[in-house]
Amino acid sequence: MTPPKTTVITFPFDLFGNAGTGAGAERLAEFVGELLADNKLETRKTRCDSYRGLVRVKDIPFATPKAVQGWRAVGRQAVRQCLRAGERVVWLGGNHLSVLPVYEELGADALVVQFDAHLDVYQLHDVTPNLANGNFLLHADETLPPIVNVGHRDLFLTAGEIRERFAAAYSSLDVASDPDRVVKEVRKRAEAARRVWIDIDADVFDPADVPAVHHPLPFGPPPLHLLRLLAAAFEGNVIGVSVSEFDPGRDRRDAGLGLLGWLIEWALLRWYES
Ligand SMILES: [Mn+2]
16 A cells, blocks of 8 residues: 655745744745755665655745735645545644644544644733734634643643643643653553644744744753654654744754754654654
């Protein structure tokens, strides 16, 4: 049986907050394009043979006002097409809001394992009550899939409010205090779900590791803990991975690009070598 194909969807939407992250989606798409082109030229056997010819890149440009206006419908259609065809998806988003169409398409039988420093359900006095990147989970058109947050550094929401919106939330301190417990619980939830989506907001990392974000929060989990947690989520039936909030204009010596690009390549190998 041939393994499912993967579509890398470039969705550089970055309105309503954190302009500049659209360029991040495009930069990561370039990274993937170069990776695939290099792999094609490789003549000896390498690990990338496992996905040779099975990954394609699809760009969704936001070049006209009309394209911008229809962003949610366009995004939903793009992800729906792939999932219905049984393809896996790598979603290269602009700001975190750009992942909302994915959340809306997934449905209640999927599980989202979300790596994010923020719990995007903020109704603050200085946040617009309308849709924005800090509150987008409150504005979905559909019933959202259960969400497990990993790595947040929230100092605002009450435990009750977090429970209302998240199936579970493991703060950065939870991860540091007992990584084995969090790994075990994330793995258990991922294995129990019919379908798993891994959503990586670049600001989950410590700003020392990924400086290229708009709202950095200190005390991010060490990258190796995050890698263990990603591997735990990958024990489930992962149908897609999204990456957002990367702004190359704020990067330092390509630290963020290198880390996020490596993770995308790693995810492809997790899929195709298993
Ligand atoms: Mn965030």
